[in-house]
Amino acid sequence: MNLQDFRTRADVFLVGGIQEKFIEMTTKYNEGNYGDAVAMAKTLVESTCAYVYHAVTNKEIEEDKGHVQVTGNYTIGMYAAVRETLRLFAAQLPNFEQTEKIATTTCDLVQSIADLRNSAAAAHGGRKRSIPPAKLEALLAIEISEDLAATLLLMLHKYQYPDDFNVIGSLIDKTDDMESYVDVNDSGRYVVDSPQFNIGYTVIRSIIQSVDYEVKKLPVNQNVDAEHIKDIVMDYLPKDAKFEGMESDQMYKFYSEVHDTHYSAIFTDLNPGMILRISSFDETLYNA
Structure with missing residues (x-):
């Protein structure tokens, strides 16, 4: 895998902060730093949630849905961030009764990324030598993170352009004559x-x-x-x-x-x- 393999997805992550995380994640993977790559995969999801939530609510997700640490700073876990961000777009899901199941399943996948990342040397220090994820394990984490981040951004596009069809930045509305x-x-x-x-x-x-x-x-x-x-x-x-x-x-x-x-x-x-x-x-x- 190299950076060009995901050029289509990279074009989706046009927001500066998100694009930066995407490039850093892919670079770490290409360098063989799979632990760091998994850590950045988690960060990509967190950054996307923060951006999307603020774009919709004009609020910081940590302050609105997170909790205060002893240091006085606000924080929110990745699982909660994904859940709260998905809830913003529940009305977009055609099978509304399945919304909670979809959100839960998605969060379970994201939590799996976090668990994989927590076993990596890049995540934290410790007395015992940690075993970093293998190449394919890192690739799995990257794939899930990219798909989730891209989906959240697509949901945001649909939310921001509810009355505009086939304009710059909106989703294509395919017609019979196309x-x-x-x-x-x-x-x-x-x-x-x-x-x-x-x-x-x-x-x-x-x-x-x-x-x-x-x-x-x-x-x-x-x-x-x-x-x-x-x-x-x-x-x-x-x-x-x-x-x-x-x-x-x-x-x-x-x-x-x-x-x-x-x-x-x-x-x-x-x-x-x-x-x-x-x-x-x-x-x-x-x-x-």
Whole structure:
């Protein structure tokens, strides 16, 4: 296994703190430090729970659901963190009566990771020499942690975009007129093609990363049709997104306060026709 083997999952963990834990976990595994890798697998789950819980409730999970230590700091165990985070999304589970069983089973899997991690040298010191997990044991812990973390993030996406369909950042809503060019992880492209238009959705694990909107034959004047172009872009952005201005002659810039995300639309004149490439971008990196 190497870092590229999980490139699809790495793209899901775009949140800085979570992505950092994912990379460190995978690096430790590749270096043969399986005890450290298992420890980081647990940390990946904990970090994901903390991020998701705060995104939904605007509260720190340790303070809201944890307990105070003698030092005065708040803490919460991984088992409790997963349980409380899953409860936020109980309504998303189609078999509601099975919600508690699903949560319990998931927490049992996570607790197994913790038990495996606690036998590793990376977890804690002790008088006796501990036996670190084997390569396959570490891989099992990593796989479970990645799947659980990715699932929680996907639940968060669905929660944050309840009324938005097929916009940047939302889950793809597959329609009958879409042609599918995706892999088993639902990563790739969905395309809607007609004589007048071609719309391509680039997705990673079902989450829309960018949209290419092509007008094939109709002439488009960027100045005359400026408002129409903005309206097209807005159809693929969250409902609260607003036009902020032109970053360049070809780049339209938008911002969503709800998601604290900047979006760009790059205009290409095909004469006749046009292509708009719509995606999110990091304002900090762009201005660096």
